[in-house]
Amino acid sequence: MASDTAKPVRRAPAGRTPRKSGASPGVVRARKVWLWLTRRAAFRNLGPFVPVVALWWLVAEMGVFDEAFFVGPPRVVEEFGDLMEKGILPGYLTDSLTRLAYGVGFGLAIGLPMGFVVAMFAKVRRFCWPILLFFQAVADIAWLPIVIVWFGFSLTAVTFVIVYTIVFPLMLSVVAGVEQVPRELLRAARSLGAGRTRVFFEVILPGALPSVAGGVRTGLGYGWRALVAAEIIVGTSGVGFMMFDARRVGDISQVFLGMAVLGILWYALDAMVLAPFERATVERWGMVRSLEADG
Amino acid sequence: MTALEITGLQKNYVDSYSGEEVTAIGDVSFSVNEGEFVSVLGPSGCGKTTVLNIVAGFVNLTEGEVVVDGQAVSGPGPDRGVVFQSHALFPWKTVLGNVVFGLRMKGVPRAERDAKGKEFLELVGLGGFEHKYPHELSGGMQQRLGVARVLANEPAVMLMDEPFASIDAQTRRKLQEDLTRIFEKRHPTVFFVTHDVDEAVFLSDRIVVLSKRPSRVREIVTVDLPRPREWRTALEMPEFREIANRVNELLVDDEGAAAGADKDPGGATDADGTAVAGV
Numbered sequence: 001m002a003s004d005t006a007k008p009v010r011r012a013p014a015g016r017t018p019r020k021s022g023a024s025p026g027v028v029r030a031r032k033v034w035l036w037l038t039r040r041a042a043f044r045n046l047g048p049f050v051p052v053v054a055l056w057w058l059v060a061e062m063g064v065f066d067e068a069f070f071v072g073p074p075r076v077v078e079e080f081g082d083l084m085e086k087g088i089l090p091g092y093l094t095d096s097l098t099r100l101a102y103g104v105g106f107g108l109a110i111g112l113p114m115g116f117v118v119a120m121f122a123k124v125r126r127f128c129w130p131i132l133l134f135f136q137a138v139a140d141i142a143w144l145p146i147v148i149v150w151f152g153f154s155l156t157a158v159t160f161v162i163v164y165t166i167v168f169p170l171m172l173s174v175v176a177g178v179e180q181v182p183r184e185l186l187r188a189a190r191s192l193g194a195g196r197t198r199v200f201f202e203v204i205l206p207g208a209l210p211s212v213a214g215g216v217r218t219g220l221g222y223g224w225r226a227l228v229a230a231e232i233i234v235g236t237s238g239v240g241f242m243m244f245d246a247r248r249v250g251d252i253s254q255v256f257l258g259m260a261v262l263g264i265l266w267y268a269l270d271a272m273v274l275a276p277f278e279r280a281t282v283e284r285w286g287m288v289r290s291l292e293a294d295g
Numbered sequence: 296m297t298a299l300e301i302t303g304l305q306k307n308y309v310d311s312y313s314g315e316e317v318t319a320i321g322d323v324s325f326s327v328n329e330g331e332f333v334s335v336l337g338p339s340g341c342g343k344t345t346v347l348n349i350v351a352g353f354v355n356l357t358e359g360e361v362v363v364d365g366q367a368v369s370g371p372g373p374d375r376g377v378v379f380q381s382h383a384l385f386p387w388k389t390v391l392g393n394v395v396f397g398l399r400m401k402g403v404p405r406a407e408r409d410a411k412g413k414e415f416l417e418l419v420g421l422g423g424f425e426h427k428y429p430h431e432l433s434g435g436m437q438q439r440l441g442v443a444r445v446l447a448n449e450p451a452v453m454l455m456d457e458p459f460a461s462i463d464a465q466t467r468r469k470l471q472e473d474l475t476r477i478f479e480k481r482h483p484t485v486f487f488v489t490h491d492v493d494e495a496v497f498l499s500d501r502i503v504v505l506s507k508r509p510s511r512v513r514e515i516v517t518v519d520l521p522r523p524r525e526w527r528t529a530l531e532m533p534e535f536r537e538i539a540n541r542v543n544e545l546l547v548d549d550e551g552a553a554a555g556a557d558k559d560p561g562g563a564t565d566a567d568g569t570a571v572a573g574v
Contacts, residue, residue: 184383187353192397192448193373202396206387285386286430
C-alpha cells in the first residue's frame with residue numbers, strides 16, 4: 001500500500017509546477033503534492049516565511065509607506081551584499097555573537113546550579129523565593145544605567161545584562177522541572193537501592209530536563225533580545241548598534257536588514273542546536289510530544 | 296521462614312484541611328513467609344496502599360513494627376522492590392537500562408548485570424525489546440518491565456501496589472497468568488495489594504482481608520487451590536468460587552456493619568459509618 005501511494009507523489013512535482021496542479025487533474029493530486037512538500041525539511045522550515053516575505057514585498061511595491069521609511073526585500077538583500085563586502089556585517093555579527101556566547105555561557109553556568117540548589121533544598125528555597133520573584137520583576141534593561149556606571153561601555157556591562165536576563169527564568173524553570181518529576185519515579189529509584197546522590201543524577205536531573213530545556217530556550221531568547229537592547233544603549237559595535245546607528249543617519253534598509261539577521265540567526269540557532277538536542281533527549285524518551293508528530 | 300512481619304501497625308495522620316487527627320490504620324498484624332504470595336484486600340479507602348507504603352519505607356508508621364528479613368524497616372531499600380500501578384519506569388532509560396537499574400546501584404559489573412537483565416526480560420516475555428524505550432511499549436509490556444526490574448534486583452519481598460488496575464481487562468488476565476507462572480517458577484516473596492477479589496484468589500496463597508477505617512485485619516483466608524493455576528480451569532473449580540464468595544462476604548459484611556453502626560445512635564463508629572455510607 002505504501003508503494004502505490006508513494007509513486008504518484010514522487011512523480012507529481014516533475015510533471016507540473018506543484019502549486020497550479022490543484023486546478024484540473026483533481027484535488028487528490030494537489031493533496032499528494034502538499035503531503036510530499038510537508039515532508040521536506042526545507043519546506044517545513046522555510047515554507048511559512050513565503051507568505052510573510054510576499055506580503056512584505058507587496059506592501060513595499062504598492063508604496064503604502066514612503067520609501068524612506070519602508071524598504072522591500074530587494075533593497076535589503078542589496079544592503080546585505082554591500083555590508084558583507086565591506087566586512088562591516090561580519091565584524092558586527094562576530095561582536096554580537098561573542099557577547100551572546102559570554103552572556104549565555106556565564107548565564108547557564110550560574111543559573112543551572114543555582115536553580116538546582118534552590119529546587120533541592122527546601123530551606124534555601126523558602127529564603128530565596130521572594131528574592132527571586134523580586135529580581136525577576138526588575139527588567140534587565142532597567143539595570144543598564146547603573147551597569148554602565150559600574151562597568152562602562154564594555155563587554156562586562158553587556159554580559160552582565162545578558163546573564164541577568166537568563167538566570168532568573170532559567171532558575172524558575174529548573175525549580176518547576178524538579179517539581180514535575182513524578183514522586184513514583186523517586187520512590188522507584190529509592191526502593192531499587194539508589195541513595196540520595198544517585199537519585200539526583202539518575203532521576204531528578206533527566207526528569208527535570210523537559211522543563212530545563214524549555215527554560216534554556218526561553219533564557220536564550222531573552223538573552224538574544226537583551227543583547228540587542230544593550231547594544232543599542234551601550235553600543236560601540238554589533239547588530240543592535242548597527243540598527244540604531246542606521247536610524248540616526250536615516251538608512252532604513254540597515255534597520256530592516258538588522259531585524260532580518262536577528263530573526264534568521266535565532267532561527268538557525270534553534271534549528272541547529274536546540275531542536276536537535278530536544279529530539280535526541282526528551283522527544284526520544286517520549287516525555288514531550290514532538291511538534292512534528294501528530295499535529 | 297518469615298520474610299515480612301508486621302506487628303501492631305498503626306498510622307495516624309493530621310488532616311491538613313480540618314486539622315483533625317485521623318487514624319487510617321488501627322491495628323494490623325500479619326506475616327508473609329518466604330516464597331509466599333500474600334494479597335491484601337479491603338474496602339476502598341481502607342488504607343491497604345498505606346500499609347504497602349509503610350512496608351516500602353515511603354511513609355512512616357505511628358505505632359508498631361515492620362520487620363523484613365530480620366531487620367526493622369526504616370526508609371526505602373533494595374530489599375523491598377516496588378511494582379507501581381503507574382509502572383514508574385524511567386522514560387530516559389531503555390528497557391535494558393530500566394531492568395538493570397537496581398544492579399547498577401549495587402555496583403554489579405556491566406557484563407554480569409546485562410546478562411542478568413536479559414535473563415529477567417526473557418522471563419517476563421520482553422526478550423528482544425532491550426533497546427526500546429518504555430513509551431514504545433504497550434501498557435501490559437510496561438508493567439512486565441516493572442516486574443522484571445524488581446525481580447532482577449532479587450529483593451527479600453516484592454511489593455505490588457494494584458499493578459494491573461490501569462490495564463485493560465483482557466491484558467490483565469494474561470498478566471495475572473504470567474505473574475502466576477513466574478511465581479511458580481521462581482517463588483519470590485510477594486506482597487500484593489488489590490481491590491479485585493478474583494485477582495487476589497487467583498494469585499495468592501493467603502489473602503489478608505482488612506476492615507474499613509481505621510483498618511484492622513478482619514480475617515486471613517487461606518487459598519489452597521492447586522498450582523500451576525490457569526484462569527480457564529480456575530474459574531471452573533468450585534473451590535475458587537467458594538473462596539471468592541467467602542472473601543466477598545467479608546467485604547460486604549463490613550459495609551453492612553458500617554451501615555448498621557450508622558443507624559445505632561450509641562455506636563462508637565458513628566462518624567466513620569457516616570463517612571462510608573456517604574461514599
